[in-house]
Amino acid sequence: MTLSQPYLLFLGDAADHLAAKTARGIHQFRPEACVGQLRLPGCKTTLGLPDMTVEDAAARGAATLVVGVANRGGVIGEAWRGVFLEALAAGLDIAAGLHNRLNDIPELVEAAHENGRVLHDVRHPTETYPVAHGVPRSGKRVLAVGTDCSVGKMYAMLAMERAMKARHLNVDFRATGQTGILIAGGGVSVDAVVADFISGATETLCPAHDDDHYDLVEGQGSLFHASYAGVSLGLLHGAQPQYLVLCHEPGRPHMRGLPGFPLPDLKDCMDLNLRCARLVSPDVKFIGACFNTSALDDDAARRVMHEASEDLGLPVVDPVRTGVDPLVDRLLSDG
Template sequence: MHLSQPYLLFLGDAADDLAAKTARGIHHWRPDICLGQLRLEGCKTTLGLRDMTVAEAAARGAATLVVGVANRGGIIGESWRAVFLEAMAAGLDIAAGLHQRLNDIPELVAAAQEHGRKLYDVRHPTETFPVAHGVPRAGKRVLAVGTDCSVGKMYAMLAMERALKARGCKADFRATGQTGILIAGEGVSVDAVVADFISGATETLCPAHDEDHYDLVEGQGSLFHASYAGVSLGLLHGAQPHALVLCHEPGRPHMRGLPGFPLPSLEDCVDLNLRCARLVNPKARFIGACFNTSSLDDDAARRVMHEAAEQLGMPVVDPVRGGVEPLVDRLLSDA
C-alpha cells in the first residue's frame, strides 16, 4: 500500500483533540508532507496548520486527502461524503483507517472510477502475501515489542528512525498499523492479515537490504496479551530482528482490555521475546527500553527509568521526553 503525498489532513467535525489523534501523529512525525487541514463546522480541534478548502489544497499540489479523525464506531460520517466527492473530482485520492471501508460506499467507489482516483482503506490489506520462509536475509532490522498494547511501539521506532537518519545512517520506518501507514505513506496493517501469512507479510515489508541499512519495524500487541499474542509472534518471526526494543507504560494496572490479566514483569518480557526471536535470528538482542512516562512528573519518570535500567542492565529512555540516543549508541556499537 503506497499513498501519494503531500497530504491534506481531514479533521471533519472532531469533538476534541483525542478524536484527531491520527492526524496529530501524522503532523508530529511528518510535518513536511502536511499541506494543511480541512475542518467542518463544529470541529473542536486544530493542528495549527493552515485551514484549506479542497480547491485550495488541490491548487497547492495536495495528492491525498487523509482522514485523520475517528468517531464512535469508526464510520464514514454523512457530512464527510460531499467533501470526499469534491476531493476526488479535484484530483485527490482518499485514505482512511476507519473500520468502515471507503470501498464499501457505492457513491465513493463510483466517483473514484469516474475521476481515476484511488480509495485507500489502510486498515485492510489488499495484497496477497506468501508464507514466511525464515531464511536469513541481509540488512539489519529493529523491532519494538511490548509488555502490552498501546505502550508506544510506533513512537519508539519513529524516534529511532529519526535519530539514525540524523547520524547519516540508512534507515526506514516500517509501518504495521493504520496510523503508522498514514505516517510512512506505505506499510501493511498486520492485524488484518490472515494468521498463516503474518510472518510472510512482515518479510515482504522488510526484505533483504544493504548490510548497513536499518529497518525500524513497528510492533503490535504483546506476547503476553491473551487477545493479540498471535500478531506479536508473527511479527517477531517475520521481522527476523537483529535488535529488540522493549516498550512499556509504568503504572498500568492490567493488560489493555483484560482486567483479569496483570502486566508481565520486565524480565519475563525480555526473556520470552528473546527466546521467540532467536528461532529465526540466534543473535537477536535487546538494545534498551522505551517507556511511556506521560502520566508521571519529571522526577518520578527519571526515578522509574533509572530503576528499570539498573534492573535490566540496559538503557531505558522516554522517546518523547528525552530521545533515544542511548539506544542508537548501543545499536551502532556492533555495526
C-alpha cells in the same frame, strides 16, 4: 499499500484533540508531507496548519486527502461524504483507517472510478502475501516489542528513525498498523492479514537490504496479551530482528482490555521475546527500553527509568522526555 504525498489532513467535525490523534501523528512525524488541514463546522481541534478547502489544497499540490480523525465506531459520517466526493473530483486520492471502508460506499467507488483516483482503506490489506520462509536475509532490523498494547511501540520506532536520520544513517520506518501506514505513506496492517500469512507479509515489508541499512519495524500487541499474542508472534518471526526494543508503560494496572491479566515482569517479557525470536534470528538481543512515562511527574519518571536501567543493564528512555539517542548509541556500538 503506498500512498501518494503530500497530504491534506481531514479533521472533519472532531469533538476533541484525542479524536484527531491520527492526524497529529502524521503532522508530528511527517510535517513536510502535510500541506494543510480541512475542518468542518463544529470541529474543536486544530493542528496549527493552514485551513484549506479541497480546491485550495489541490492548487497547492495535495495528492491524498487523509482522514485523520476517528469518531465512535469508526464510521464515515454523512457530513463527510460531500467533502470526499469533492476531493475525488479535484484529483485527490482518499486514505482512511476507519472500521467503515471507503470502498463499501458505492457513491465513492463510482466517483473514484470516474476520476481515476484511488480509495485506500489502510486497515485492510489488498495484496496477496506468501507464507514466510524464515531464510536469513541481509540488512539490519530493529523491532519494538511490548509488555502490552498501546505502550508506544510505533512512537519509539518513529523517534529512533528521526534520531538516526539526523545522524545521516540509512534507515526506514516500517509501518504495521493503520496510523503508522498513514505516517509512513505505506506498509502492511498486519492485524488484518490472515494468520498464516502474517510472517510472510512482514518479510515482504522488510526484505533483504544493504548491510548498512536499518529497518525499524513497528510492533503490535504483546506476547503476553491473551487477545493479540498471535499477531505479535507472527510479526516477531517475519521481522527476523537482530535487535529488539522493549516498550512499557510503568504503573499500568493490567493488560489493556483484560482486567484479570497483570502486566508481565520486564525480564520475563524480554526473555520470552528473545526465546521466540531465536527461531529465525539466533543472535537477537535487546538494545534497551522505551517507557511511556506521561502519567508520572518528571522526578518519578526519571527515578523509574533509572531503576529499570540498573536492573536490566540497558539504557531506558522516554522518547518524549529524554529522547532516544542512548538507544541509537547502543545500536551503533554493536555494529
